[in-house]
Amino acid sequence: MSQSEEPVAAMDRISQLSNDILCHILSFLPIKQAFTTTILSKRWLRVCYSLTVLSFNDETVADYETFRRFCRFIDTLMLSNQQESQLKTFSLKCRFWFNDDNRRSFDGWLEAAKQRRVEEFHIFLNNVTMSSNIFISQTLVVLKLENLRVEDENLCVDLPSLKTLHLKYVCFENQNDIKKVLKACPNLEDLHTSYPRYIRRCEKNKEFRSLFLSKLVKADIGSNDVPFKVIYNVKFLRVIKVKPSLKKNIKEFFKGIPVFGNLIHIELWFYGFFHGWDGVVQLLQHCPKLQILYMRKWNTSVSKDWECPISDLECLSSHLRSCTILNFEGSENDLRFAKYILQNARRLEVMTIGVNSSSSDGMQKHQIIEELSTCPRMSSGCKLSF
Structure with missing residues (x-):
């Protein structure tokens, strides 16, 4: 078979395919390119009009x-x-x-x-x-x-x-x-x-x-877009711009959170402000089955010392496997919270810390690494990553 005959033979073989298969092939092309095949025959035009x-x-x-x-x-x-x-x-x-x-x-x-x-x-x-x-x-x-x-x-x-x-x-x-x-x-x-x-x-x-x-099952919302009582059945929750409405202070905001009985993965994005770790702990108290905790925070606005909770959190003692904190500033409160997780999460597999190198108030990165690396861990298999 000559080289000039090869494309013709290939086209004949393709044309023998069913309309469903041809339609599936054309679905991978940009719509205008798919319609350029209509110059081949009227059959290809019908196929193009059948794209799903x-x-x-x-x-x-x-x-x-x-x-x-x-x-x-x-x-x-x-x-x-x-x-x-x-x-x-x-x-x-x-x-x-x-x-x-x-x-x-x-x-x-x-x-x-x-x-x-x-x-x-x-x-x-x-x-x-x-x-x-x-x-x-x-x-x-x-x-x-x-x-x-x-x-x-x-x-x-x-x-x-x-x-x-x-x-x-x-x-x-x-x-x-x-x-x-x-x-x-x-x-x-x-x-x-x-x-x-x-x-x-x-x-x-x-x-x-x-x-x-x-x-x-999954919700990705702003904190004031939809009330938490509407979505408390979810397994995955991402909250962008975690903040109370103008009519609520931060304590009232977290007090109004229902129990997320099915939640296993939560992401909290604190844009432009961070009200401290008390609110985060209050939230964790409402997430008894939580396995993955991911937080990204900016601009700490709380100066008072944070005290670790006296009672254990159910998610830490039984379920939490992964904890990620980005824009970690190395303040005393940040370190206390990270150590609290390390010392109480029995099944923790990985703790990831993203250090904010631009912060001037907290420790330097090498000091944070040394401080947390020497901290005792409840989970012997936990890996600490920076």
């Missing part, structure tokens, strides 16, 4: 005319009457701008995806106001929204199948809107909220009083 994962990104768009063609391409694919198969994922990442005409097209794309019983939406827009209809779907399992606005005074939500909800830099009309969304997700397992914004804030949290996400 559609991902659109305007990263190559340089001006409005190019963006308009980008939108027309999506129109051709999404609004075609050749679309029949169920759609698994619709992903749209737009950094460019929308006008009223493009907005109508965008709403049409969402409705077309919903008509195909879409399971996943991944939407990133450049601060564009989108239709609230995206929150109504019987088939949606994953919903990830980023950098957009949902402005609807009477937000309606119905997401009975939703298991994953990520809201990053999403602006709502009303502070109660996010509560409406959560109430309409009875099967939610994974929740991520990052810096939600509201045009109008509410003084009362009535919407949360009867809400409990019983199937939630």
Whole structure:
């Protein structure tokens, strides 16, 4: 067989594959590259219209005319009457701008995806106001929204199948809107909220009083985004910007925490402030099964001496395997807490300390290493890492 015949023979073999296999192969290509195969035959066009994962990104768009063609391409694919198969994922990442005409097209794309019983939406827009209809779907399992606005005074939500909800830099009309969304997700397992914004804030949290996400396994939230009583069933919890609201002091904040009976992994990110180790210990008292503790802190604001707890914590005596403290400043309080963990965690496997070399108030790094390396450890197998 000559070299010129080899590509033809290879194409013949590929063409003998079933539509399902061809569709699977094309799903690994960028959507525009996948459609270049349609020059081969009409069959490839049908295969492209059967793709179950559609991902659109305007990263190559340089001006409005190019963006308009980008939108027309999506129109051709999404609004075609050749679309029949169920759609698994619709992903749209737009950094460019929308006008009223493009907005109508965008709403049409969402409705077309919903008509195909879409399971996943991944939407990133450049601060564009989108239709609230995206929150109504019987088939949606994953919903990830980023950098957009949902402005609807009477937000309606119905997401009975939703298991994953990520809201990053999403602006709502009303502070109660996010509560409406959560109430309409009875099967939610994974929740991520990052810096939600509201045009109008509410003084009362009535919407949360009867809400409990019983199937939630993982939560990644800001400390004031969602009350802890709503998510206390989780196994994994990351809290960004650990701080009380303006109406609470730090003691009241930790007193209001429920018992996290299933929690095995927690991450605490103290941005811009750190109120001391008392609050952390209070939190650990509510996490009896905790195995992994990860903390990142900045700017210690507590000067009083910290006293180690008199009674043992259940998680230290029975479960804790890993403890990580980043931006460790080497203050007396920091050292007391680290030693408290080392001396009381019976099953601790690794203690990781990230020393803040820019701190001028605490010890030097070599002094911290020497101080903690010589500290007795309850767990003989514990490894200390800096």
